[in-house]
Amino acid sequence: MAGALKHGDRASARRFLASVLTSAAIVAGSLTGSVGAALATAGVAAASADVSPLVASSIVKAADLSKFQAGNIIGDAVFFNRNTMSEQQIQAFLEAKVPACRTGYICLKDWYDTSRTTSQDMMCGGYSGGVRERASRIIYKVAQACGINPQVILVMLQKEQGLVTHVWPSDWRYTIAMGQGCPDTAACDTRYYGFFNQVYGAAWQLKRYANPSGTSQYFTWYAPGKTWNVRWHPNAGCGSSPVFIQNQATANLYYYTPYQPNAAALAAGYGEGDGCSSYGNRNFYQYFTDWFGPTQRDVAGEIESEYRAQGGASGLGAPLTEVLPLYKNGGGFGRAYTLGSIYWSYEYGAKTVKQGSLRDYYFARGGADGDMGWPVLNYQLISGIAVSGTGQLFSGGSLYSSALGTYIVREPLRSAYFTLTGAAGPMGWPTADQTCAASLCSQPFQQGVVVASAAGAFPVVGATAAAFQTAGGPTGTWGAPLTGPTALPYFGGGSGQAFANGSAYWRSDGVPYFVTGAIRDRYFALGGAAGVLGFPVSSMSCDTVSSCRQQFQFGWILWTSAGGARVGDPTIDAAYAARAAVLGARTGAFAYYGANGGGFAEGFVNGVIYYKPGVGAFAVVGALKDAYFARGGAAGALGWPASDQVCSTAAACRQKFETGWLMWSEGAARLGDPAIDDAYARLGGAQGVLGPRTGAFVSYPYNGGGLAEGFANGAVFYKPSLGAFGVFGSIRDAYFARGGAGGTLGWPKSDQACATSSSCRQQFEGGWIIWTAPNSTRLGDPAIDDAYAASGGTGGVLGDRLATFAAYPYNGGGFAEGFANGAIFYKPARGAFAVTGSVRASYFAAGGAAGPYGWPTSPMSCSAGTCSQTFEGGTVTATG
Structure with a gap:
């Protein structure tokens, strides 16, 4: 390419050069006073032939052209440094060069163009196109994509068409802004027309001249490190001279504009030399030096x-x-x-x-001339999993060395590895170099693998990586990863990762479960891990090739080749198989309920099966179902079903739930309990002592918990460990007055028993209630009463009752009742014995039944004024 010659070396260049020479020669009033002053400072004489397209700032400074080196016009370090200017700095530079544009024209600082998207190749990275991109943005993005100094692009825009400083540029200048595709001997190639095409095409071409790896070795005639004859001018009669080309950047400039300036061109500064002068590479050097400083590092x-x-x-x-x-x-x-x-x-x-080890590996692969390229950073120490080591970043990959070996991690695997912080992260150190087959590349690490495919490069870590490799890796049943591990905040949290043939999910325990095929499709349709089923908690299992299932937090997906995939539960299915005739067809209503410990339910035409793990799966149908629903179902006070419905007759059914039973009879459903019903029947039912039901059935948590049902004349209390017993009449009144099942007496342990029509008693956990006619009730115990009678009752040694009956938990527990002259202590395993007189005084002084003597084990005996009595902890002897 020889774009610079369009305005530097052809006959038509004279007018352009004249305009440059006369850039200070603006007729009075053509520019502002400040510009005129700057021009005057430059010492340029006035002329009337032309109005310059350039402002004075372009030529105020003058590069020392005696330092121009034909073999090293600009150093590679400068030419290929893409990071010299930001987009904002480029825009500010353009605005400084042209503070104001001539009315009716668009100067470079205000120029916009629609750019096109280009794919990455050996010369340039990808360019993401845009509508109405500013010139400064295009320059910056092209510089970044192609690795060319944006200052180089600015200088070439100036030396080709004067666009950087032009105050009234015509549109054609933008059409061939860089002279790309414009040879000296032919018309410009229209494929390169347009500002974006010019800038991108020129930058691409400047990289192509170096014959990057993967391209042909076409550009060789100005190859660096050799001497070449470089002409002075397009006119071959002007001759040439040998030039030792020292670097690639200089070679690139000669490929683009294949002429060197002669002595006359260098002596003329920005002016015109003689008939054999060319100006493209001189102007490049001069503009660059004046605007940005030295061209060398x-x-x-x-x-x-x-x-x-x-x-x-x-x-x-x-x-x-x-x-x-x-x-x-x-x-x-x-x-x-x-x-x-x-x-x-x-x-x-x-x-x-x-x-x-790092350098040995680097040298073995050709050093800077090999595929690892140039070092980007110096080596650094890294503390990794179990072992420490070193790492160094190169343009062609990151090199790691540890006790596990020395290996390189290349793109695109490296970017995926870096998302998890490299060797210092959860994947640890590489354990081998990458391997590639067809379109798949992978590399193993201490705790994972990175896989690259057409979908991209992604890490697979920890237990998921182990399961992935067991499944055959990227060519196995899972396929290549399509994403990296992704945190999922649903239902207690977990993570997921997509693969070509399914998705892996794992929770806090790290155990991965793979979801694939028709089950995955159904799972995704239900929202995946964020949906109604939550995370998988088992792997898929198949009974046959036509029947598979997989468990999730809140249900199963069951698949058959005949019926497809549905949500359900195997335990519910088994229960349904036994009750299908009663339940009817499925309705597709399957759900998880978190209430009362959580479980599952599935609806059928005639009922529902409820399943709580640890309790079982049971159907609820008919009137009992309606009554259950009316009480809140599994979320209500009854909790989950604990049995199937049982019917003693066609008109009497019952079903157990976690906190009670539902009973159905005589066309109505009620809360109840079979044990209470049995006790009620034992006591005569509605015609007996308790009378008709009142519908007052409750659960009490007191004293170990149990159930009670009220009737017209009393109640039945049922504690499963004791049984169900009726409480009625005066004894009921006394029991309720003492707090009922929630009081000190606790739950009844027997039915009421009457020795005569005027004497009844009933046992409770905390003692007995004893009734005597006409309406006297007291706390007591038959064993104590028998002992009291044996001692002579009121006329005996103990005297009158003091109504101080109490239960004592000490030393195994028992009961005691006080009398005027002593007390009777009763421990069921020992018997009931009176303690009186001086023995009682000594016994009480030692703590009574709560003391070291414990409970009495024999009656008191006396001889010659001395009395003694044996206790669990010894014998008490007293006189008097």
């Missing part, structure tokens, strides 16, 4: 600075070579030392590769 100096930073001779030892040019992978320089090597690249500057 001190490579040797930067390498020396890095050497000192590494400790000089004590760190890297003595130098073994001079600074040597390296031409591959974009080119750069290197210098070897006894303990390491320093490489300098245009993109990353000077970096050290120290002697050891």
Whole structure:
């Protein structure tokens, strides 16, 4: 390409050059006073032939052209440095060059173009196109995509069409802005028309000249490191001179504009030389120097600075070579030392590769000339899983060395590895280099694997990686990963990862479960882990090739080849098989209920099956179902069903639930309990002592818990460990007055028993209630009463009752009742014995039944004024 010659080396260039020469020669009033003053400062004489397209700022400074080197016009380090200017800095630069544009024209600072999307290739990275992108944005994005200094692009826009400083540019200048596709000997190629096409096409071409890996070695006639004859002018009669091309950037400029300036062109500054002068590469050097400074970087100096930073001779030892040019992978320089090597690249500057496993691996793969490219950072120490090691970043990958070996992690696997913080993260160190087959690449790590496919590169970590590899890896039943691990905050939290043939899910225990096929399709239709089923809690299992199932937090997905996939539960299915005739067809209403410990339910035409793990699966049908629903179902006070419905006759059915029974008889449903019903029947039913039902059935949590049902004349209390017993009459009144089942007496242990029509009694956990006619009730115990009668009753040694009957929990528990002259202590395992007189005084002084003597085990005996009595803890003897 020779785009610069369109305005630098052809006959038509004279008018352009004249306008540059006369850029200060603006007739009075054509520009503002400040511009005129600047022009005057430049010392340029006035002229009347033309109005310049340039403002004075473009030529105020004057580069020292005596420093122009035909073999090193600009250093690679400068030419290929994409990071010299941000988009905002480019825009500010353009605005500074043209503060105001001529009315009716659009200057570069205000130019917009629609760019197109391009794919990555060997020359440039991908470019994401946009509508009405500003020129500064296009310049910046192209620089980033193609690795060209944006300052180089700005200079080429200026030397080709004067666009940076032009105040009244015509549209055609934007059409061929970079001279791309415009040779000296033919018309411009219309495929390159347009500002974006020009900028991107020129940058792409400047990279192509270096024959990147993967392209043909076409551009060889100005290859760096050799001497080439470079002409002075398109006119072959002007001759040429040998030039040793020192770097790729200079070669690129000669490919683009294949002429060097002669002495007359250099002597003329921005002006015109003689008939054999060419100006493209001179103008490039001059504009760049005036606008941005030197075109070279001190490579040797930067390498020396890095050497000192590494400790000089004590760190890297003595130098073994001079600074040597390296031409591959974009080119750069290197210098070897006894303990390491320093490489300098245009993109990353000077970096050290120290002697050891990292350098050995690097050298074995060609060093900077190999596929690892240039060091991006110096090595660093890394604390990883179980072992520590070192790592170093190169343009072609990241190199890691640990006790597990030395391996490189390349793109696109590296980016996926970095999402989990590399060797310091949960995947740990690489344990082998990557392997590739067809379109799949993978690499193993301590606790995972990274896989790259057409879908992208993604890590698979921990137990999921182990299960993935067991399933055959990316070519196995799971297929290649389509995403990385993703945190899912639903139902207690977990994670998921998509694969080509399904999805893996795991919760806090890390155990992964794979969901695939028709079951996965149904799962996704229900919202996946965020849906009604929550996370999977088992792997898929298949009874046959036509029947599979998988369990989730809140249900199962059951699949058959005949019926497809549905939500359900195997335990419910088994219960349904036994009751299908009663329940009728499925309605598809399956749900999880979290109430009362949680469980599952499925609806059928004639009823529902409820299943609570640990309780069982039971059907609820008919009138009992209606009564159950009216009381809130599984979320109500009855909780979950604990049995199937049982019918003693066609008109009498009952069903057990967690907290009670539903009973149906005489066309009505009620709460109840079979044990209470049995006790009620035992006591004569509605015609007996209790009378008709009142519908007052309740559960009491007191004293171990139980159930009670009220009747017209009393109640039946039922504690499962004791039984169901009726309480009525005066004894009921006394029992209720003492708190009933929630009081100190606790639950009844027997039915009421009457020795005569005027004497009845009933046992409770905390003692007996004893009734005597006409309406006297007291707390007591038959064994104590018998002992009292044996002692002579009121006329005996104990005297009158004091109504101080109580239960004592001490030393195994028992009962005691006080009398005027003593007390009777009764421990069921020992018997009931009176304690009186001086023995009682000594016994009470020692703590009574709660003391070390415990409960009495014999009656008191007396002889010659001395009395004694045996107790669990010994004998008490007293006189008097």
